[in-house]
Amino acid sequence: MTNTNNQILEGSRAIALTIKKIRPGVISAYPITPQTHIVEDLSQFKADGEVDYEYVRAESEFAAASIVEGASATGVRVYTATSSQGLLLMTEVLYNIAGMRLPVVLTCANRGVSAPITIWNDHQDSVTMRDAGWIQFYAENHQEAVEQHIIAYKVAEQLGLPAMVNIDGFVLTHSYESVRIPSEADIKKFLPDYKPKKNGYLDPANPKTMGAFATPAHYMEIRQALHDDMVDALKVIIGEYQAYREIISDSAPFSTSKQLMDNGLLEYHGPKKAKTIIIALGSVAGTIKEAFERSNNVGVLKLKVMRPFPEQHVLDIIEQVKPQNIAVIEKAISLGAEGPLAMDIKTALYGKTKAKVQSFIAGLGGRDITKSMIKKIARDIEKEDDEVKFVGSVN
Amino acid sequence: MKNKKNKDKVLISPGHRACAGCGQMISAKAATEGMGNNVIVANATGCLEVTTTPYPQSAWKMPWIHSLFENASAIASGIKAALNYKGKHGEGRAKNIKVIAQGGDGGTFDIGFGLISGMWERGEDILYICYDTEAYSNTGVQASGATPWAASTTTTPAGTGKNIDAIGSHQNKKDMISIALAHGLPYVAQSTAGYPMDITAKVKKALEIKGPAYIQIMTPCIPGWKVKPSDAMKLGKLGVETGLYPLLEYIDGKLVNSSKIDKKVKVEEYLKLQGRFKHLFKTARGKKQIEYIQKLADENIKKYELKK
Numbered sequence A: 001m002t003n004t005n006n007q008i009l010e011g012s013r014a015i016a017l018t019i020k021k022i023r024p025g026v027i028s029a030y031p032i033t034p035q036t037h038i039v040e041d042l043s044q045f046k047a048d049g050e051v052d053y054e055y056v057r058a059e060s061e062f063a064a065a066s067i068v069e070g071a072s073a074t075g076v077r078v079y080t081a082t083s084s085q086g087l088l089l090m091t092e093v094l095y096n097i098a099g100m101r102l103p104v105v106l107t108c109a110n111r112g113v114s115a116p117i118t119i120w121n122d123h124q125d126s127v128t129m130r131d132a133g134w135i136q137f138y139a140e141n142h143q144e145a146v147e148q149h150i151i152a153y154k155v156a157e158q159l160g161l162p163a164m165v166n167i168d169g170f171v172l173t174h175s176y177e178s179v180r181i182p183s184e185a186d187i188k189k190f191l192p193d194y195k196p197k198k199n200g201y202l203d204p205a206n207p208k209t210m211g212a213f214a215t216p217a218h219y220m221e222i223r224q225a226l227h228d229d230m231v232d233a234l235k236v237i238i239g240e241y242q243a244y245r246e247i248i249s250d251s252a253p254f255s256t257s258k259q260l261m262d263n264g265l266l267e268y269h270g271p272k273k274a275k276t277i278i279i280a281l282g283s284v285a286g287t288i289k290e291a292f293e294r295s296n297n298v299g300v301l302k303l304k305v306m307r308p309f310p311e312q313h314v315l316d317i318i319e320q321v322k323p324q325n326i327a328v329i330e331k332a333i334s335l336g337a338e339g340p341l342a343m344d345i346k347t348a349l350y351g352k353t354k355a356k357v358q359s360f361i362a363g364l365g366g367r368d369i370t371k372s373m374i375k376k377i378a379r380d381i382e383k384e385d386d387e388v389k390f391v392g393s394v395n
Numbered sequence B: 001m002k003n004k005k006n007k008d009k010v011l012i013s014p015g016h017r018a019c020a021g022c023g024q025m026i027s028a029k030a031a032t033e034g035m036g037n038n039v040i041v042a043n044a045t046g047c048l049e050v051t052t053t054p055y056p057q058s059a060w061k062m063p064w065i066h067s068l069f070e071n072a073s074a075i076a077s078g079i080k081a082a083l084n085y086k087g088k089h090g091e092g093r094a095k096n097i098k099v100i101a102q103g104g105d106g107g108t109f110d111i112g113f114g115l116i117s118g119m120w121e122r123g124e125d126i127l128y129i130c131y132d133t134e135a136y137s138n139t140g141v142q143a144s145g146a147t148p149w150a151a152s153t154t155t156t157p158a159g160t161g162k163n164i165d166a167i168g169s170h171q172n173k174k175d176m177i178s179i180a181l182a183h184g185l186p187y188v189a190q191s192t193a194g195y196p197m198d199i200t201a202k203v204k205k206a207l208e209i210k211g212p213a214y215i216q217i218m219t220p221c222i223p224g225w226k227v228k229p230s231d232a233m234k235l236g237k238l239g240v241e242t243g244l245y246p247l248l249e250y251i252d253g254k255l256v257n258s259s260k261i262d263k264k265v266k267v268e269e270y271l272k273l274q275g276r277f278k279h280l281f282k283t284a285r286g287k288k289q290i291e292y293i294q295k296l297a298d299e300n301i302k303k304y305e306l307k308k
Ligand SMILES: Cc1ncc(C[n+]2csc(CCOP(=O)(O)OP(=O)(O)O)c2C)c(N)n1
Pocket: B024, B045, B046, B047, B048, B069, B070, B103, B104, B105, B106, B107, B108, B131, B133, B135, B136, B137, B138, B139, B144
């Protein structure tokens, strides 16, 4: 375990440096704010002769996703990054990549979706893609983003599933933090060079048909196999998270006394018994932790993976901590219903707890989520109604 | 699915589900004969894909991938990039593998158009083959950008009304050959299902030349054109003999070969065999359209120097 010193880096640069050390064979991308710095850095590494990947300039995100799909089907490690409109434009390809069982890894610099057009952060882009068959990681900070990319490749390549690492646009992509990028040697120990399965890729020495069409006699089983493997990914992520800690990182899980669980899928931070639990994804979890740092009755459950959904692990925490209230704070909404994560949580807890679960929508289109807003949510959940609430200010 | 190893040099095997007499299948078979063994093919959604790969079967004997309707070109770019990478990293043989993308006219002229332009712009050594049935055959013969003037399709049906809609399609066929040339492609060619050996030779030539290549093949669709299953090749020949769909070959932007016409065949001879043009023979207005189509053929004869 070599200890590379921490550096103060922009989030995008930390990710680009990590990708460089992961050594993909083909990268293709199309620029969109706030993803741009990542792909600019990756292009610069190429121009400076520091890397040996093929960088294919695509004329759209649709093409970029298709290019990395074709490259992945030919048996090399690939990478792309996008955001918002770009992710939506990729939709058809993303579903196809998952169905084709290709271990593509993508960074989504999370941003709201149009209209009205916005460049600022929320999770509507990636959350909208939750049914596509991609593993979805969400990072709280730079260090977690770095880790999750490395783990994403390990899990994706093992299971033949694509993985998306979500990092909050601007909040993480454009901010500077202290971060440690593991050495290439350490990464390689954890994540060896990619070896596609024999007969698993396009090669004239072993001709293979990929992407055949399925009649009703076969389609369901193929889709079910994809679902089953997504569910299996839960165990694999936990295992790889542990392995990552042994091989690469010197920070053990359960690092603070306030952490009851930290397994790569989720992290609970707060009192052993809490009256209220707040659930969230991504960088806002940091703000929430801070807001209740000294609280004896509010805990924070941060999900690091939204798909596959860690249902049992959420339930375990809720059964241990026994909250009366669960506030799900989300930067996305299923318009006309409520927050998609809140729906998932309700499904997981159905019939298993008496706790009240309520959906709070905050931070859409880059609106700041302040500590006072979060505290207001913790107060509001004690009220009687259980409708979805938009929290844009403290008034 | 693992494909059967190719022993007999036929890269597309019998047992596919295409219509009897399918012009696209004749052409695809001829094309594969020019491809050799060392290729990877990316195929767009459409008749050729659907009829050859009902899971878990496949008629293809080379590595073959189908992703979506519009992205065969970008998939091919990804394959090419991966092969380039492998070629530099201990797999020298990857350098010699040829990459081909192919699709129907809908996947080429319309929905995949932007991605094909992107691929050409990148200058990658990829051959793109368009099998031009002049309509969306697979979904029931709706009009595409390749549908010719006055053809009746299911979305440009001939009718009895007074306005222009009644004549069938009333947009001119998009000139993909010129568009390909405008991208500076070193090899651009056109052929028809009437000349399988010409198709084979052009595919071979395209793969010999370094850089992006485009081959467009007119492939009569039996149900779509409402023609007899035995007529696909005849129509392919008539397309050439009328000047409507000449055999062409451009190298570095220069026309180096075109099918010379001994005795010009009138377009009626071509049109009258096809149900999609049947309405033109019934009214004075229809006759006018035939005259216009004759004019298009005559313009081609001049433009491509087809006169002997
Ligand atoms: C995005 C998308 N839109 C529409 C379709 C439906 N579709 C499948 S094949 C096809 C027509 C294919 O026509 P063409 O490319 O001309 O090939 P052909 O079937 O004529 O060989 C259409 C419209 C689709 N699969 N994907």
